[in-house]
Amino acid sequence: MWRDRLDAFWDGRRGFAIAFFEEAGAPSLRPDLTLFSARDAALSGAALVDVLDAPRLRCGYCVVELPSEHAFVSLRAADGAELRFALGDFDAEHAGGESRLLLVEAGEGEGPPAFRAVSLAARGDAERAARDQIARSGGRLVWAVRQNRRVERRDGAAALMRLAAAERIFPAQQSRIAVEAIDAPPARGPTTLMAPFAIMENWLRENGAPCPTLRLRIPNAVRGDLLFARAVVVLALHQRRRFRDWLREQRAAGEPTADPLTLADIRRAIGAPGERFEAVEASDAIIVHRLADVLAAPDGAVFDGLSATRVAEGAESGLVVDLHFFGAALGDDIGLVCTCADAGDFGVIPDDPGGAPYARLFRLDSDGAIARRIADGDRLLDEILRRAVDAERDAEGGAGRGDERAASAQGRRERLLAGFNAALALCGYGGRFSAARLWDLVDPLTMAAFVALAEDAGPDGRAAIARLGGYDAYRADPVLMEASARRAELTRGATEARYRDYCGPARPLLQRFLGLCNAKGLAAADIDPAAQLRLWALLGEPVLAQPLIAARIELVDAKEPARLAATARLLVDEAIVERAAIYCDDLQLEGEARALRDYLERRRAGRWTRIDDAARLAVMVDEANAYWRRPQAARAAPVAETRAPAPAAARPEGLLATMRSLLKRGGGKGSRP
Numbered sequence: 001m002w003r004d005r006l007d008a009f010w011d012g013r014r015g016f017a018i019a020f021f022e023e024a025g026a027p028s029l030r031p032d033l034t035l036f037s038a039r040d041a042a043l044s045g046a047a048l049v050d051v052l053d054a055p056r057l058r059c060g061y062c063v064v065e066l067p068s069e070h071a072f073v074s075l076r077a078a079d080g081a082e083l084r085f086a087l088g089d090f091d092a093e094h095a096g097g098e099s100r101l102l103l104v105e106a107g108e109g110e111g112p113p114a115f116r117a118v119s120l121a122a123r124g125d126a127e128r129a130a131r132d133q134i135a136r137s138g139g140r141l142v143w144a145v146r147q148n149r150r151v152e153r154r155d156g157a158a159a160l161m162r163l164a165a166a167e168r169i170f171p172a173q174q175s176r177i178a179v180e181a182i183d184a185p186p187a188r189g190p191t192t193l194m195a196p197f198a199i200m201e202n203w204l205r206e207n208g209a210p211c212p213t214l215r216l217r218i219p220n221a222v223r224g225d226l227l228f229a230r231a232v233v234v235l236a237l238h239q240r241r242r243f244r245d246w247l248r249e250q251r252a253a254g255e256p257t258a259d260p261l262t263l264a265d266i267r268r269a270i271g272a273p274g275e276r277f278e279a280v281e282a283s284d285a286i287i288v289h290r291l292a293d294v295l296a297a298p299d300g301a302v303f304d305g306l307s308a309t310r311v312a313e314g315a316e317s318g319l320v321v322d323l324h325f326f327g328a329a330l331g332d333d334i335g336l337v338c339t340c341a342d343a344g345d346f347g348v349i350p351d352d353p354g355g356a357p358y359a360r361l362f363r364l365d366s367d368g369a370i371a372r373r374i375a376d377g378d379r380l381l382d383e384i385l386r387r388a389v390d391a392e393r394d395a396e397g398g399a400g401r402g403d404e405r406a407a408s409a410q411g412r413r414e415r416l417l418a419g420f421n422a423a424l425a426l427c428g429y430g431g432r433f434s435a436a437r438l439w440d441l442v443d444p445l446t447m448a449a450f451v452a453l454a455e456d457a458g459p460d461g462r463a464a465i466a467r468l469g470g471y472d473a474y475r476a477d478p479v480l481m482e483a484s485a486r487r488a489e490l491t492r493g494a495t496e497a498r499y500r501d502y503c504g505p506a507r508p509l510l511q512r513f514l515g516l517c518n519a520k521g522l523a524a525a526d527i528d529p530a531a532q533l534r535l536w537a538l539l540g541e542p543v544l545a546q547p548l549i550a551a552r553i554e555l556v557d558a559k560e561p562a563r564l565a566a567t568a569r570l571l572v573d574e575a576i577v578e579r580a581a582i583y584c585d586d587l588q589l590e591g592e593a594r595a596l597r598d599y600l601e602r603r604r605a606g607r608w609t610r611i612d613d614a615a616r617l618a619v620m621v622d623e624a625n626a627y628w629r630r631p632q633a634a635r636a637a638p639v640a641e642t643r644a645p646a647p648a649a650a651r652p653e654g655l656l657a658t659m660r661s662l663l664k665r666g667g668g669k670g671s672r673p
Helices: 128-141 196-207 228-229 237-251 261-269 291-296 379-392 401-407 409-427 443-456 460-467 470-476 477-485 496-502 511-518 529-539 540-550 563-572 576-588 590-604 611-635 654-665
Strands: 007-010 015-018 033-038 046-051 062-065 070-079 082-087 098-105 114-121 140-156 158-165 169-170 177-182 213-218 232-236 286-290 308-309 321-325 331-337 346-348 359-365 367-370
Touching: 007 082, 007 098, 007 140, 007 158, 015 443, 046 062, 046 140, 046 477, 046 511, 046 529, 062 291, 062 477, 082 232, 098 128, 114 128, 114 443, 128 140, 128 169, 140 409, 169 286, 177 331, 177 367, 196 367, 196 563, 213 228, 213 331, 213 401, 228 321, 232 291, 286 291, 286 379, 331 379, 346 359, 367 611, 443 460, 443 470, 443 477, 460 496, 470 477, 470 496, 477 496, 477 511, 496 511, 511 529, 529 540, 529 563, 563 611, 576 590, 576 611
Parallel strands: 082 158, 177 346
Antiparallel strands: 007 015, 015 062, 033 046, 033 070, 070 082, 098 114, 098 140, 140 158, 140 169, 177 213, 213 321, 232 286, 232 331, 308 321, 331 359, 359 367
């Protein structure tokens, strides 16, 4: 039964994937399926999400976007078999559930990837079982997702599957360096500072001023890696930057200036030359430290404006370091910058703000360190990059990075994408996947399904994919792009901007596709779900659908597609309809002539005509065509010659007959004198 062989994965939001991971040699049991979703368990007001026919399921998996707040899904086969899904949290361990582990493994060279799904019991040490499966995949593993589920059976087959939000368990993080702002001030220990003022006493009692802290998670920290050698930790002191700019303006205007106090001045004033302040010692407004130096320093090492401590977390793999920016104040920026970083090398958790791929900065405000998006042309970023370049001149190492990268999780991902890109090139599609993109939970399945679509779609379908936005558009609405590529004859006039207007599951599938085809009026507003399915099947046959769209005929059902198409063909040519109106004028059928001309006016204005009215108009056009065909047939018929047959020569009947014959010819045997 297909219900027992099907896997499903839910990303906790709107992404929903179904897959058949059949063993080698097993028979393929993939019937045509229809997918509905609804807000309630009774599936009242269910929305048509997708129709999964044989071409859609050829690769074995597909990904759809569910409408917002739709937590119940139904898969229905033509024979009436149904499998329902309830999406939401449940206690798998105490409810007889299990875990399904999806492992994505890179192929050999540029070969296709392998998708493997295994079951793990929810009871017992599920974490250890998952680690064993990850270890089994070894260096080929690119991605691993765990889906907790509970299956309820009826009549010996799966009937209801409860799914909790799936989670990624490999890799632990996608970015090579993940940055997180945490509320964890460093333990300063006892102080020897004296408090000359009452406010200083409070400051000492509270163990110093608040200290912003960034936690760096580095799963593949390799000595000599060029990224770490050239990356810098940044502290941008905006009060100093503004004071510096003010000094420049004053000097340019010839106005008085001021010299700020330095820490050396303060030490001389208090008579403590060895005093260490929790402040930035240098006079620069931008302070940078090479990340490689910070990582190589012993635990608790202090740099100008910051200190670094290592964190031992049992659940973490790789290196975890906390950076304490004791020299920062409200309004300052802290973070990481590297001129050689690509997209995906730096990432902020839990929510990455995006922006320039080589910088991740946090602004200090009253609520703590807040990640902010910084653009390429930002003046502060230009200033930081100049300081970073100065620090890079002292960078060493970087040799051998390619081999280390190939062995890392990022190298495996690049190998997987190389296989996908080779398949796209082989089928003639021009787009390629980028290794810099961060993946969502089910993105490996999404990319594999996209490659299968590009291979199946044919030249017209691949042209439609490229015209409508490529993989980015597919990722935004896989169902709409699948329909657009497989029905390319209907979407020839669609553009990328129009696709963006209609993509997304907020509207029903049929409405989105017809809107993209500029044919929203083809489906009546009161069309029921069963009729929607029949109309969707009709749209799969462009020879039938195109005349209906051209004739602007509105349908409430599509039970007899051949009859509907015949009606449309009678009305599709405006000149023929106009001639039928003239025929009605000749017969003084004023109502019929007016109806035909009103139809043409509505059609030219972009309005649609219900099929019942269109059928009556088609009868008039057919009668007019029959009338005009009769004289044409008469004129085209060959003209038969009416020449009389020559009389047969009579045999002479004696002398009288001979003489009569001679007299008729007017002469005798000889000539007259």
